[in-house]
Amino acid sequence: MKFRFDKPTCQNIRKSLRKEWIETNGLGDYASSSLLGCNTRKYHGLLVADLERPVGRHVLLSTVEESLLMGEREFFFSCRKHPGVYYPRGHEYLQEMEIGEWPVFRYRFGEITLSRELMLIPGRRLLILRYEVRGVGADTPPMILRIKPLLAFRHADRLTRANPVLRPETFSAPYGFSVKPYDALPSLYMQTQGDAVFNPEPDWYRNVEYMVEQERGFDYQEDLFQPGIFEIRLSPGKPVFLTASTEALDISHRQRKLVESLWQEEAERRTEAAREAETLEGHLAHEGEKFLVRRSNGEPAVVAGYPWFGAWGRDTLIALPGLTFHAGRDELGVELLAHIGATMKDGLIPNCFSADGHHAYNCVDSSLWYVWAVQEMFRALPERRDFLREDCWPRIKAIVSAYRNGKVPCVTPDAEGFLSVGTSETQLTWMDAKVNGRPVTPRNGQPVEIAALWYNALAFADKLARLFEEPEWRQTERLDRMRAVFAKRYWVTDVQGDYLADVWREEGPDRRVRPNQLFAVSLPYPILEEEYYANVLSRVRRCLLTPYGLRTLAPSAPDYHSLYEGGPAQRDEAYHQGTVWPWLLGAYAETVLRAAWDVPGSVRELLRTVRPLFAQHLGDAGMGSVSEIFDGDPPHLPNGCIAQAWSVAECLRLLRLLKEAAPEVYAEWEADARKGGK
Structure with missing residues (x-):
């Protein structure tokens, strides 16, 4: 393009x-x-x-x-x-x-x-x-x-x-x-x-x-x-x-x-x-190459964003499927998974990768995102069963053991098998901004996406234990109990529409409407029962969906920030308090396809909604790429990094998912886009 x-x-x-x-x-x-x-x-x-x-x-x-x-x-x-x-x-x-x-x-x-x-x-x-x-x-x-x-x-x-x-x-x-x-x-x-x-x-x-x-x-x-x-x-x-x-x-x-x-x-x-990059998908796949680097020692890495981010564990794993398996770089995706797995220490994937090998292990969910990336690899390359068994499966067992046995710093399993994360002074999830040492978005307790990612990891481990005939790693009964407990803990009944709480704590749930609840539906093994999917999608669509991604907080919340502007402290206050993130569109698309009773109609509606992201934004900010964030309120001005790996990767995955689900609708939308139609 x-x-x-x-x-x-x-x-x-x-x-x-x-x-x-x-x-x-x-x-x-x-x-x-x-x-x-x-x-x-x-x-x-x-x-x-x-x-x-x-x-x-x-x-x-x-x-x-x-x-x-x-x-x-x-x-x-x-x-x-x-x-x-x-x-x-x-x-x-x-x-x-x-x-x-x-x-x-x-x-x-x-x-x-x-x-x-x-x-x-x-x-x-x-x-x-x-x-x-x-x-x-x-x-x-x-x-x-x-x-x-x-x-x-x-x-x-x-x-x-x-x-x-x-x-x-x-x-x-x-x-x-x-x-x-x-x-x-x-x-x-x-x-x-x-x-x-x-x-x-x-x-x-x-x-x-x-x-x-x-x-x-x-x-x-x-x-x-x-x-x-x-x-x-x-x-x-x-x-x-x-x-x-x-x-x-x-x-x-x-x-x-x-x-x-x-x-x-x-x-x-x-x-x-x-x-080879004349289509929108081809263009995004081509843009993804900018984030794929190789160190002087030959090791592959993913730059989280230009111009100031380096290689981050969580960002790398979320971006990896879109940058590789959905972009025709299958072998590089496998190589990256092998390299990332080799950095694991006591069941933990680093939060930050360093070129000198001194990685930072201070993130509670990188290892859980590693499991998801492996699932995406196996979905794209089912023939790589040997790699799955010999390289990935031992690491997944190490992850499960570390979390279950309380060996992950700042993570404690409770009696029901859920993970309690951090304290009121820590920020360990992806919403990690701090101002003057104070978490802007306190999420200590049991964040909804951590519960969803943990359940997904356990369910995948259960599948692999059955596949590789290791019955000691089976955990079907535990998974059934967790699903029942999850619904009781997180489900919020509200006159404006039911949804999932963002964090569960014994003293009461955090009822703010945030996009993290999508992962309870979108992951390969959803922790939420199917009967609740439509409610989650409806509330997220009405409160959080914009043409450029999803808001991190509903505008009705008293601490909602409509604009990402000002000095460092002011911008950090807004970073996850209403600011729009494009990378969340991948999980949103997965949720739409699972919750919709009319898939072609839902795909058409979503493509119509996000059209400005592709028709307008690609010629703005970091020209040709997708920005890190956007303002929560219209006109949703772009901000943050001008080219963000997981933004590009998940936007590409969004298009691939919608094209596969409704090819005729997608072809019509793509043809209209080429003609410059509205």
């Missing part, structure tokens, strides 16, 4: 700065900025490297200042924000911006057009910028492309200022230079393929501002270091290339076309892949 933005759109700064693009390379690195190329976040940059030493993402090359010299005139076509002014104002020359196989910017200077394209090369920490001019007349003066690299060289979460510690010296590299501003960070090599010179001219660009950080209540000004200036001679129809990398390219006289060859090879690969 391509997203094109014309001149009026590009020059509408208020809107265009809210549209962002992202490039990835399969290593955890990325390049990202706004539609204009003006950085609006401290996380934006042309080369943001996910390093192992020092660990974490680091903005190396923040941006470049670009200008076109023709005779005695100089046209600046890049853009930055400084206090009270945008300078340069390159957006005034921007005619079109396109997000397709890679980002393309097209500028016009009189009759002359200049294209600027960029891409990261997969498997390498290598950015390539490509420039080409056209429309040159006989009387056009000689043209020079002037490029000033602006370096940040700092962790992505922090900002930098001009300082005497930075080493400004540059060193010669083939057709370019290298610089190593700080000992702790790698050298940066910038090289060209073209008729170019580099002149060392160290300088600081001060008080560069990032408007989104200002809105989010963070520091928003920094200084960027300019090591020097490239001047590259341009000829019509002959592209020139500039690279940025942590490795020196072997651009010898005999290999002056090396960079062009790298570009052409990657362009052909992406063009071919795009042909």
Whole structure:
């Protein structure tokens, strides 16, 4: 899918700065900025490297200042924000911006057009910028492309200022230079393929501002270091290339076309892949590739979200089926499950995966989501029974034993077999925001989705015990008792419609209407009796469903937050208190298909409801991807990460489920979407 933005759109700064693009390379690195190329976040940059030493993402090359010299005139076509002014104002020359196989910017200077394209090369920490001019007349003066690299060289979460510690010296590299501003960070090599010179001219660009950080209540000004200036001679129809990398390219006289060859090879690969991603499902499957990375030691991982999240256990397992088994990456899905299983410690899957192997084991439900991911694997690949028996089954038994025997920190089983989680001071479920050490969404006790996930794990273990003839792991009677107790504990009778409580405690249930109750219906082994399904679906549909996902709290609640805005504390107060999350649509779709008496009609209604998510949002925020969250109230503005793994994965799974359940309805909806119908 391509997203094109014309001149009026590009020059509408208020809107265009809210549209962002992202490039990835399969290593955890990325390049990202706004539609204009003006950085609006401290996380934006042309080369943001996910390093192992020092660990974490680091903005190396923040941006470049670009200008076109023709005779005695100089046209600046890049853009930055400084206090009270945008300078340069390159957006005034921007005619079109396109997000397709890679980002393309097209500028016009009189009759002359200049294209600027960029891409990261997969498997390498290598950015390539490509420039080409056209429309040159006989009387056009000689043209020079002037490029000033602006370096940040700092962790992505922090900002930098001009300082005497930075080493400004540059060193010669083939057709370019290298610089190593700080000992702790790698050298940066910038090289060209073209008729170019580099002149060392160290300088600081001060008080560069990032408007989104200002809105989010963070520091928003920094200084960027300019090591020097490239001047590259341009000829019509002959592209020139500039690279940025942590490795020196072997651009010898005999290999002056090396960079062009790298570009052409990657362009052909992406063009071919795009042909296979022309449908909405194909596009989401293709977008999912951005979250799949491979560490330097060969281990696979899933980035939870760009630009600031790393690899999280819960997010990885929820996203895994959509990113792999529903996206044609079956073997990678199996490999990920094997790798994740190998990180298990005393029945626990890490909450956070670290590149250095020092994982964090502080999550009560990652292991239960592992069981669900295994179920999804077995549903998609029933022929992988040997892997299920030899790799997954021993780990599932370890999980069941750890939870049942009270060996999971902050988890205690009760007499009926349910799990009590945490204290009033802890946040151990996915609704985990805290402000000043205080849980915003207290869910200590027995959260409804933990009960549902635990029951599902026990039921699957019971099935595998029967399948692999291990009767000591059978637990049919326990499961029957749990279903009966669950309904008595969680069912809430209400004049506005019955539903499930969010948390059960001995002193009384938490009666807030939240989407977590869906998992009591949607999981492969539902803990809720079928007679209650329709009531749950009806209440969730009326109170929580929006065109972009599900609210985390019903608007009628006194602590409902309609907008996700303000500083860190204010946003954390809203994070799970009404904010909309797209990833919940997967569970909602499963619930619809189980509860609906008219499946085609229900599928049609759901597709009609979520149409704006695909018809409008994909061209907004993180263009081509699905955001982490949206405001609870209309117009449901996107927020959080601009590209979130479980948002993309569960939206793809949503479409697959609906297509399988009602293919004719889905085909009609898809055809209407292609024609731009409402």
